[in-house]
Protein backbone atom coordinates (compact mmCIF):
# COMPACT_ATOMS: atom_id res chain seq x y z
CA UNK A 1 0.00 0.00 0.00
CA UNK A 2 1.21 3.47 -0.80
CA UNK A 3 2.02 5.77 2.09
CA UNK A 4 -0.25 8.74 2.52
CA UNK A 5 1.43 12.15 2.39
CA UNK A 6 0.69 12.52 6.11
CA UNK A 7 2.42 9.24 6.93
CA UNK A 8 5.32 10.24 4.75
CA UNK A 9 5.64 13.49 6.66
CA UNK A 10 5.45 11.77 10.06
CA UNK A 11 8.28 9.41 9.09
CA UNK A 12 10.30 12.31 7.77
CA UNK A 13 9.86 14.07 11.13
CA UNK A 14 10.77 10.93 13.06
CA UNK A 15 14.06 10.77 11.20
CA UNK A 16 14.76 14.26 12.48
CA UNK A 17 13.65 13.31 15.99
CA UNK A 18 10.80 15.77 15.83
CA UNK A 19 7.37 15.04 17.15
CA UNK A 20 3.97 15.92 15.88
CA UNK A 21 1.42 17.74 18.01
CA UNK A 22 -2.26 17.30 17.19
CA UNK A 23 -2.48 20.99 16.34
CA UNK A 24 0.41 20.69 13.93
CA UNK A 25 -1.23 17.65 12.39
CA UNK A 26 -4.36 19.68 11.76
CA UNK A 27 -2.28 22.35 10.05
CA UNK A 28 -0.52 19.74 7.91
CA UNK A 29 -3.82 18.18 6.86
CA UNK A 30 -5.19 21.55 5.83
CA UNK A 31 -2.03 22.48 3.94
CA UNK A 32 -2.06 19.18 2.02
CA UNK A 33 -5.56 19.91 0.73
CA UNK A 34 -4.82 23.54 -0.13
CA UNK A 35 -5.48 24.34 -3.76
CA UNK A 36 -3.21 26.84 -5.38
CA UNK A 37 -0.47 28.96 -3.89
CA UNK A 38 -0.28 30.21 -0.32
CA UNK A 39 1.93 31.98 2.15
CA UNK A 40 2.43 31.63 5.92
CA UNK A 41 -0.23 34.30 6.53
CA UNK A 42 -2.92 32.37 4.62
CA UNK A 43 -2.40 29.36 6.88
CA UNK A 44 -2.16 31.56 9.95
CA UNK A 45 -5.49 33.22 9.13
CA UNK A 46 -7.11 29.82 8.66
CA UNK A 47 -5.69 28.53 11.97
CA UNK A 48 -6.93 31.61 13.81
CA UNK A 49 -10.47 31.19 12.47
CA UNK A 50 -10.29 27.56 13.45
CA UNK A 51 -9.32 28.55 17.00
CA UNK A 52 -5.97 26.77 16.89
CA UNK A 53 -3.26 28.18 19.09
CA UNK A 54 -0.40 27.96 16.63
CA UNK A 55 1.78 30.95 16.00
CA UNK A 56 3.22 32.22 12.74
CA UNK A 57 6.67 30.83 13.57
CA UNK A 58 5.28 27.31 14.13
CA UNK A 59 3.45 27.50 10.83
CA UNK A 60 6.55 28.80 9.08
CA UNK A 61 8.65 25.95 10.50
CA UNK A 62 5.99 23.39 9.57
CA UNK A 63 5.91 24.64 5.97
CA UNK A 64 9.71 24.60 5.81
CA UNK A 65 9.75 21.01 7.04
CA UNK A 66 7.06 19.99 4.59
CA UNK A 67 9.16 21.50 1.81
CA UNK A 68 12.26 19.66 3.04
CA UNK A 69 10.24 16.43 3.05
CA UNK A 70 9.26 17.10 -0.60
CA UNK A 71 5.57 17.67 0.12
CA UNK A 72 5.63 21.33 -0.81
CA UNK A 73 7.41 23.40 -3.35
CA UNK A 74 8.66 26.86 -2.61
CA UNK A 75 8.03 29.63 -5.08
CA UNK A 76 9.57 33.04 -5.14
CA UNK A 77 7.25 35.66 -6.60
CA UNK A 78 9.33 38.62 -5.37
CA UNK A 79 6.78 39.51 -2.73
CA UNK A 80 9.09 39.60 0.25
CA UNK A 81 7.69 36.33 1.57
CA UNK A 82 7.75 32.73 0.47
CA UNK A 83 4.89 31.20 -1.45
CA UNK A 84 4.25 27.48 -1.37
CA UNK A 85 2.20 24.94 -3.23
CA UNK A 86 1.53 21.24 -2.75
CA UNK A 87 3.81 19.39 -5.15
CA UNK A 88 2.12 15.99 -5.06
CA UNK A 89 0.07 14.98 -8.06
CA UNK A 90 0.89 18.14 -9.97
CA UNK A 91 2.43 18.33 -13.36
CA UNK A 92 5.48 20.43 -14.04
CA UNK A 93 4.35 23.97 -14.69
CA UNK A 94 5.48 27.58 -14.75
CA UNK A 95 3.85 30.71 -13.36
CA UNK A 96 2.60 34.12 -14.32
CA UNK A 97 1.79 36.50 -11.51
CA UNK A 98 -0.10 39.78 -11.52
CA UNK A 99 1.85 42.64 -9.95
CA UNK A 100 -1.38 44.45 -8.96
CA UNK A 101 -3.52 41.72 -7.33
CA UNK A 102 -0.97 38.88 -6.78
CA UNK A 103 -3.09 36.42 -8.77
CA UNK A 104 -1.05 33.44 -9.95
CA UNK A 105 -1.74 31.68 -13.24
CA UNK A 106 -0.09 28.38 -14.06
CA UNK A 107 0.90 27.27 -17.52
CA UNK A 108 2.80 24.43 -19.17
CA UNK A 109 5.99 25.28 -21.02
CA UNK A 110 7.39 22.23 -22.81
CA UNK A 111 9.96 24.46 -24.50
CA UNK A 112 11.62 25.07 -21.10
CA UNK A 113 11.81 21.35 -20.42
CA UNK A 114 13.36 20.99 -23.87
CA UNK A 115 15.86 23.74 -23.16
CA UNK A 116 16.95 21.87 -20.02
CA UNK A 117 17.41 18.69 -22.03
CA UNK A 118 19.48 20.61 -24.58
CA UNK A 119 21.70 21.96 -21.81
CA UNK A 120 22.36 18.46 -20.56
CA UNK A 121 23.25 17.24 -24.02
CA UNK A 122 25.31 20.22 -25.11
CA UNK A 123 27.00 21.40 -21.94
CA UNK A 124 26.94 18.24 -19.87
CA UNK A 125 25.09 20.30 -17.30
CA UNK A 126 22.64 18.65 -14.92
CA UNK A 127 19.72 20.97 -14.17
CA UNK A 128 18.26 20.44 -10.69
CA UNK A 129 15.60 23.09 -10.68
CA UNK A 130 14.80 26.34 -12.39
CA UNK A 131 12.80 29.41 -11.72
CA UNK A 132 10.79 31.04 -14.44
CA UNK A 133 8.13 33.57 -13.53
CA UNK A 134 6.39 36.06 -15.80
CA UNK A 135 5.37 39.27 -14.02
CA UNK A 136 2.58 41.33 -15.50
CA UNK A 137 -1.06 42.31 -15.29
CA UNK A 138 -4.01 39.90 -15.31
CA UNK A 139 -6.96 40.67 -17.58
CA UNK A 140 -8.99 42.28 -14.75
CA UNK A 141 -6.14 44.53 -13.66
CA UNK A 142 -5.36 45.42 -17.26
CA UNK A 143 -9.00 46.57 -17.61
CA UNK A 144 -8.88 48.45 -14.28
CA UNK A 145 -5.74 50.30 -15.28
CA UNK A 146 -7.11 51.28 -18.69
CA UNK A 147 -10.35 52.49 -17.04
CA UNK A 148 -8.28 54.73 -14.77
CA UNK A 149 -6.45 56.08 -17.77
CA UNK A 150 -9.79 56.87 -19.46
CA UNK A 151 -11.06 58.65 -16.34
CA UNK A 152 -7.96 60.82 -16.29
CA UNK A 153 -8.58 61.85 -19.88
CA UNK A 154 -12.26 62.76 -19.45
Ligand SMILES: [Zn+2]
Nearest residue numbers: 098101138141
Ligand atom coordinates in the same frame (compact mmCIF):
# COMPACT_ATOMS: atom_id res chain seq x y z
ZN1 LIG B 1 -4.50 41.30 -11.31
Ligand SMILES: [Zn+2]
Nearest residue numbers: 085093095106
Ligand atom coordinates in the same frame (compact mmCIF):
# COMPACT_ATOMS: atom_id res chain seq x y z
ZN1 LIG C 1 2.09 26.39 -9.28
